[in-house]
Amino acid sequence: xxxxxxxxxxxxxxxxxxxxxxxxxxxxxxxxxxxxxxxxxxxxxxxxxxxxxxxxxxxxxxxxxxxxxxxxxxxxxxxxxxxxxxxxxxxxxxxxxxxxxxxxxxxxxxxxxxxxxxxxxxxxxxxxxxxxxxxxxxxxxxxxxxxxxxxxxxxxxxxxxxxxxxxxxxxxxxxxxxxxxxxxxxxxxxxxxxxxxxxxxxxxxxxxxxxxxxxxxxxxxxxxxxxxxxxxxxxxxxxxxxxxxxxxxxxxxxxxxxxxxxxxxxxxxxxxxxxxxxxxxxxxxxxxxxxxxxxxxxxxxxxxxxxxxxxxxxxxxxxxxxxxxxxxxxxxxxxxxxxxxxxxxxxxxxxxxxxxxxxxxxxxxxxxxxxxxxxxxxxxxxxxxxxxxxxxxxxxxxxxxxxxxxxxxxxxxxxxxxxxxxxxxxxxxxxxxxxxxx
Amino acid sequence: xxxxxxxxxxxxxxxxxxxxxxxxxxxxxxxxxxxxxxxxxxxxxxxxxxxxxxxxxxxxxxxxxxxxxxxxxxxxxxxxxxxxxxxxxxxxxxxxxxxxxxxxxxxxxxxxxxxxxxxxxxxxxxxxxxxxxxxxxxxxxxxxxxxxxxxxxxxxxxxxxxxxxxxxxxxxxxxxxxxxxxxxxxxxxxxxxxxxxxxxxxxxxxxxxxxxxxxxxxxxxxxxxxxxxxxxxxxxxxxxxxxxxxxxxxxxxxxxxxxxxxxxxxxxxxxxxxxxxxxxxxxxxxxxxxxxxxxxxxxxxxxxxxxxxxxxx
Numbered sequence: 001x002x003x004x005x006x007x008x009x010x011x012x013x014x015x016x017x018x019x020x021x022x023x024x025x026x027x028x029x030x031x032x033x034x035x036x037x038x039x040x041x042x043x044x045x046x047x048x049x050x051x052x053x054x055x056x057x058x059x060x061x062x063x064x065x066x067x068x069x070x071x072x073x074x075x076x077x078x079x080x081x082x083x084x085x086x087x088x089x090x091x092x093x094x095x096x097x098x099x100x101x102x103x104x105x106x107x108x109x110x111x112x113x114x115x116x117x118x119x120x121x122x123x124x125x126x127x128x129x130x131x132x133x134x135x136x137x138x139x140x141x142x143x144x145x146x147x148x149x150x151x152x153x154x155x156x157x158x159x160x161x162x163x164x165x166x167x168x169x170x171x172x173x174x175x176x177x178x179x180x181x182x183x184x185x186x187x188x189x190x191x192x193x194x195x196x197x198x199x200x201x202x203x204x205x206x207x208x209x210x211x212x213x214x215x216x217x218x219x220x221x222x223x224x225x226x227x228x229x230x231x232x233x234x235x236x237x238x239x240x241x242x243x244x245x246x247x248x249x250x251x252x253x254x255x256x257x258x259x260x261x262x263x264x265x266x267x268x269x270x271x272x273x274x275x276x277x278x279x280x281x282x283x284x285x286x287x288x289x290x291x292x293x294x295x296x297x298x299x300x301x302x303x304x305x306x307x308x309x310x311x312x313x314x315x316x317x318x319x320x321x322x323x324x325x326x327x328x329x330x331x332x333x334x335x336x337x338x339x340x341x342x343x344x345x346x347x348x349x350x351x352x353x354x355x356x357x358x359x360x361x362x363x364x365x366x367x368x369x370x371x372x373x374x375x376x377x378x379x380x381x382x383x384x385x386x387x388x389x390x391x392x393x394x395x396x397x398x399x400x401x402x403x404x405x406x407x408x409x410x411x412x413x414x415x416x417x418x419x420x421x422x423x424x425x426x427x428x429x430x431x432x433x434x435x436x437x438x
Numbered sequence: 439x440x441x442x443x444x445x446x447x448x449x450x451x452x453x454x455x456x457x458x459x460x461x462x463x464x465x466x467x468x469x470x471x472x473x474x475x476x477x478x479x480x481x482x483x484x485x486x487x488x489x490x491x492x493x494x495x496x497x498x499x500x501x502x503x504x505x506x507x508x509x510x511x512x513x514x515x516x517x518x519x520x521x522x523x524x525x526x527x528x529x530x531x532x533x534x535x536x537x538x539x540x541x542x543x544x545x546x547x548x549x550x551x552x553x554x555x556x557x558x559x560x561x562x563x564x565x566x567x568x569x570x571x572x573x574x575x576x577x578x579x580x581x582x583x584x585x586x587x588x589x590x591x592x593x594x595x596x597x598x599x600x601x602x603x604x605x606x607x608x609x610x611x612x613x614x615x616x617x618x619x620x621x622x623x624x625x626x627x628x629x630x631x632x633x634x635x636x637x638x639x640x641x642x643x644x645x646x647x648x649x650x651x652x653x654x655x656x657x658x659x660x661x662x663x664x665x666x667x668x669x670x671x672x673x674x675x676x677x678x679x680x681x682x683x684x685x686x687x688x689x690x691x692x693x694x695x696x697x698x699x700x701x702x703x704x705x706x707x708x709x710x711x712x713x714x715x716x717x718x719x720x721x722x723x724x725x726x727x728x729x730x731x732x733x734x735x736x737x738x739x740x741x742x743x744x745x746x747x748x749x750x751x
Contacts, residue, residue: 084713090505104716105505112507195696252609252699253588392503392715395525400714405698414612414699 034328035115040071041327043334046086046096048317050078061342065334068341072330093324097331100317101133101141103399107384110140114320115328117142127353129315131378143315144338145350147274148297148363148373149203150311152281155296157185157269166298166369168309170237173301177246180269188241189259189268192251192408195401200273201234202398205376206312208233210304212377219379219387222431225423231398232423233302235407239419242411251408260284264294272300276316278362279349297362299371309371313351386437394433396426498722504712509719516723526724529702532616533684536703539620540680544673546624547631552661555639565636572629580693583622584609587694612700619691619701626690627683631676638669678739682732704728 045058052058053076062074077096079085086102089095090113105113110133117123120134123142133141153166161180167173177187191197206214208230218224224231241247248254262268264285271277275297282292299311319338321331338344345352349362359373366373379386391398403426409415410422417425498516500509520526550568554561571579586592587608594605608618642664650660666673688705691697697706708728712721 087504087713109505112505192698193696195698250589250607250610252607252615252695253584253591392717395711395715397714402697402710402714405696409612409699414610
């Protein structure tokens, strides 16, 4: 009897153990209760910041996160060619748990790949930069940090050239460039070969007229490259700078890493980049034994008709949660941790997505110059993808570098045409694509 | 003892294996063996080459942007656009630079192959040197030449030693950029042509050269009467490869200039269409059209220059 009981107990025990074991092993991966579940499991964070993985910054964050949520851990996957690689990986279900939403995902496609994070209207009181990753009132991503857009300049070079205030119009800009060229420095470095720095100019769209709806309006225009327009002002400034000989002699052999050193050491006067580049330039200055305060940041040299200068602030990559993730609650906790507790934006000199936090110190120059910061409005409902669809159909990569490289080529006489003919061609392609979009 | 025991074992083993016709069983499996070996290779080929190609054909009939979960069928719209949009076909003339370069490449390769097929001092060393560039990864070559072509880079320094003080911008000047890139391509692929030619030359029987020597033919006459006819098929093959290759140039211009400054080729443009302009459907159509053009050119070439039988006698 006794032995029989013991056997039965053993069997029951084993069964319970088995049940417990399966539920245990299932727990970290199987708790798919959406965002409100328990914070357990291993979160894979697919990131574009490979540098922060290498220097251990992310590991420190992961340890702090684990200390806060003992049942959850974070693993990192850094990708150098982030946009390119993610674009193909999105066709699978395996693209990490938390990731930066690739720019190639248009608003109407967000729901196909990402978990809704809540109603945009509810989140608006807490976060900045929500508009780009919102679709039909639902929010799919929250920016990890934001940037202002404008022009990086070397204060020493400007001082030596005798330019006291940073130019606020194209005319002043060209005059300043001529003075800088006389000192032997390159007035504007385009970083043509690497390409992507040319796309940074587009971040200034909206700053020229100070209209938060500027980009949405371009999608309704047949000729955006017309004097007075945003794209005209930006591309004209590039064109005239190149045509005036104020850029590097051989654009085909530029080098991004070297350009940081050249900028810090005063060989280059300006570069058009987002404010994210400030900390990198300051680091380059420090590495070369130069006081990092030499790095200045100014708004795009244009003044709106109301006499004010504007600068656009916008989110960098938005963090989203993979729709197929098994650890959504932990993923959401990781996003919140990165944004609220990690101090990421402070160390990177970026604008925090939290409305409660102040602007970073490196944008102090804007306040001194009386520059007003402006956040672009979201596209109207039903037209979220319109701008990008027109640009793609016209094969004008506003957010890329191909059409601007052509612009630089024309300006330096390496390709046929002139400013008028190229802008006319761009307008025509834009209008045709707009017509095709219906 | 042993020969006696081994011989009867063979039929017994046969009997155990095939439950149906015993002797036919081994014949069947034996005849299957080569197919099993083939199956692995053919399977991989189907999976990695033909399946994606069929997929691409399907994409070319859709307006897919590379991300959308559903693909709308637009039938021939993409093909119509490929042939009607002047921007798309405009880049084909860039291929002419590489086509021209391929002749230079073959001439250099033929010259050295003919030279090194004779007993030359250090001939193995020189063969190695000539073949070496082909072994280097194309990306690495792109980067190396990027530094070489920089203003004040290695090339300008070397030219400076010879008194050329004012060299052009090798990549920045649109008149020279494509020549520089084609030159890089020649540097890279000469080794391959060289090895092909050398192998063909060495398959020509040595007695023919001895006989030619006795008849008093000089080296030049030997080359035209023996060597060149002997390797004509390989030259023809290289020519086909050169045409196909120059139509589909990619690596070198993509790495060195990214297709900027008028160096864009058809493949670079296809890539940009697919990934920069998110028109995967149109890009697939472009790829299919390129494939068709290469096949057509090869076909026409084989018709005009048929593969003659080589006869040295």
